[in-house]
Amino acid sequence: MNSADSILLVDDEQTILDTLSLMLREEGFPVDTAPDGETALQMAGRKDYRLIICDVVMPRMGGIELLAKLKERGSGVMVILMTAFGDITHAVEAMKMGAVDYIVKPFIIDEVITIARRACASGKGELTGGSGIVGESPEMLATIALLDKSAESDCAVLITGESGVGKELAAAYIHRKSPRSGNSLVPVNCAAIPLELFESEMFGVVKGAFTNALQSREGLVTRSDKGTLFLDEICSLPFAMQGKLLRVLESHEVMPVGSGRSEKVDLRLIAATNKSLEDEVKAGRFREDLYYRLRVFEVHLPPLRARKTDIPLLARHYLGRCCEKYKKRIEGFSPEVEEHFLRHPWPGNVRELKNVIERAVLVTDGGIVTMASLQQNNLAPSALRETGFVGSYKESMAQSARELILNALAHSGNDKKKAAQTLGLSLSSLYRKMEELGISTQ
Ligand SMILES: Nc1ncnc2c1ncn2[C@@H]1O[C@H](COP(=O)(O)OP(=O)(O)OP(=O)(O)O)[C@@H](O)[C@H]1O
Numbered sequence: 001m002n003s004a005d006s007i008l009l010v011d012d013e014q015t016i017l018d019t020l021s022l023m024l025r026e027e028g029f030p031v032d033t034a035p036d037g038e039t040a041l042q043m044a045g046r047k048d049y050r051l052i053i054c055d056v057v058m059p060r061m062g063g064i065e066l067l068a069k070l071k072e073r074g075s076g077v078m079v080i081l082m083t084a085f086g087d088i089t090h091a092v093e094a095m096k097m098g099a100v101d102y103i104v105k106p107f108i109i110d111e112v113i114t115i116a117r118r119a120c121a122s123g124k125g126e127l128t129g130g131s132g133i134v135g136e137s138p139e140m141l142a143t144i145a146l147l148d149k150s151a152e153s154d155c156a157v158l159i160t161g162e163s164g165v166g167k168e169l170a171a172a173y174i175h176r177k178s179p180r181s182g183n184s185l186v187p188v189n190c191a192a193i194p195l196e197l198f199e200s201e202m203f204g205v206v207k208g209a210f211t212n213a214l215q216s217r218e219g220l221v222t223r224s225d226k227g228t229l230f231l232d233e234i235c236s237l238p239f240a241m242q243g244k245l246l247r248v249l250e251s252h253e254v255m256p257v258g259s260g261r262s263e264k265v266d267l268r269l270i271a272a273t274n275k276s277l278e279d280e281v282k283a284g285r286f287r288e289d290l291y292y293r294l295r296v297f298e299v300h301l302p303p304l305r306a307r308k309t310d311i312p313l314l315a316r317h318y319l320g321r322c323c324e325k326y327k328k329r330i331e332g333f334s335p336e337v338e339e340h341f342l343r344h345p346w347p348g349n350v351r352e353l354k355n356v357i358e359r360a361v362l363v364t365d366g367g368i369v370t371m372a373s374l375q376q377n378n379l380a381p382s383a384l385r386e387t388g389f390v391g392s393y394k395e396s397m398a399q400s401a402r403e404l405i406l407n408a409l410a411h412s413g414n415d416k417k418k419a420a421q422t423l424g425l426s427l428s429s430l431y432r433k434m435e436e437l438g439i440s441t442q
C-alpha cells in the first residue's frame with residue numbers, strides 16, 4: 001500500500017470514525033478522518049486522497065453536497081457514500097452524481113474493506129497517482145511537469161493541442177493541484193454560448209437590465225471567484241467579449257450587465273484551444289493583446305502519435321475500464337492489434353483510442369481483442385475520409401449503420417432499449433440489424 005492510497009473517512013459519529021479507521025489502518029491504508037463535509041472538503045484540497053468514504057447526513061455539509069463540490073472542483077477522488085438502511089434514494093442520487101459505490105449502514109467491516117480495496121485497485125495504472133492523466137512517455141512526463149509548474153503559479157494558462165489530446169483533463173489537473181482547489185473550477189465552452197447571451201452569461205446581469213432579465217443572475221466570472229475559470233475553445237470567444245475579458249483580467253473587477261457598479265473578483269484563467277491562436281490573430285479574429293496575455297504560460301499537449309509509448313498504456317487502461325463497464329472479461333490485445341495501434345496516426349488522439357477500445361469491447365465476447373474485432377468497426381467515417389475508402393454503396397451504408405449503432409450502444413452503456421430509442425428503431429429491429437451487421441448482441 002503506498003501513500004497515494006490514502007483514505008479520508010467522514011462521519012459525524014466518532015465511534016464510526018474510530019472503528020472504521022482502526023480496521024482500515026490494520027489493512028495498511030493510511031487513513032485521515034473528518035467530522036463533517038466542510039472539513040473534508042478543505043482536507044481534500046490540501047492532500048490527494050485516493051478515496052473518500054463519507055456519511056450522507058452530517059451537520060454543516062452532508063455527503064451529497066460534498067460529492068457535488070468535489071466534482072465541481074474537477075477532483076478525481078473516488079467517493080463512496082454510507083447511507084442509513086432504507087434510504088436507498090440517497091444512494092441512487094449519489095451514484096448518478098459519480099460516486100463509485102455506496103455502503104448501507106449498519107455495515108459489515110469486511111464489506112467496507114473489500115469495497116475500499118477494489119476502489120483503490122481500480123485506480124492503479126494511472127501513473128501519476130490518481131491524477132486521471134495516463135502517460136509515462138518522456139513527452140508526457142515533461143508536459144505533466146509543466147502542468148505542475150503552472151499549478152503553482154497563479155497566472156493565466158493557455159493549453160493547446162489537437163482535438164482529443166486531453167486539454168480539458170489537463171485544465172482540471174491544474175486546478176486540482178493549485179492553491180485554488182478548495183474553490184470551484186467553472187468550465188465554459190465558448191462555442192456553446194449564443195452570441196446574444198454571452199455578456200450576461202459571462203459577467204452576470206442585474207434584474208431589469210433587459211426585457212428578459214427578470215432576475216439578477218450571477219455570471220460565470222463571479223462564480224469562479226477565488227477559483228478557476230476554464231474557457232474551452234477560447235477562439236470562439238466573440239471579439240467584443242475578448243476586450244471585456246482582458247479588462248477583467250487586468251482590473252480584477254467585473255461589471256454585470258445593467259449594473260453601474262463593478263465588483264471585485266479574484267480570478268484565475270485557464271484557456272484551451274485546438275486552433276492556432278496566432279493564426280486567429282493574423283486573420284483579425286482574435287485580439288492580439290489578449291493573445292499575448294494568455295501566451296505567457298502555454299502548455300502544448302503533444303498528439304498521441306508523438307508519444308507512442310503511451311499508446312499501449314492507454315489502450316490497457318481503457319480496456320480495463322470498458323471491461324468493467326460492460327462486465328466483460330477480455331485479457332488483452334493480439335500482437336497484430338498492438339502493432340496496428342502503434343502505426344495508426346490517431347487523428348482523434350486519446351478520444352479516438354478510447355472510442356476504438358470501447359467499440360472493440362462491445363463486439364468482443366471474451367479472450368482477446370483481435371484485428372477482426374477492430375475491423376468490424378474500424379472504418380469509421382473519419383477513417384473513410386483518411387484512407388480515401390471507396391466501396392460499393394451497399395458496403396458504405398453498412399459501415400455507416402454499424403458506426404451509428406455502435407455509437408448509440410456506447411452512449412447508452414450497452415443498454416439496447418435506450419440505444420433503440422435513440423436510433424428511432426424498435427428493439428426487435430435493432431437486434432435484427434445488429435445480427436445482420438455482425439455486432440455482438442450480448
Ligand atoms: N493522458 C490521458 N489519460 C487518460 N485519459 C485521457 C488522456 N488524455 C485524454 N484522455 C481522455 O480522452 C478524452 C478526450 O480528452 P479531452 O476532452 O480532455 O480532450 P480535449 O483536448 O479537450 O479535446 P477537444 O479539443 O476535442 O475538446 C477524455 O475522455 C479524456 O478523459
Ligand SMILES: [Mg+2]
Pocket residue numbers: 167168232
Ligand atoms: Mg475539450
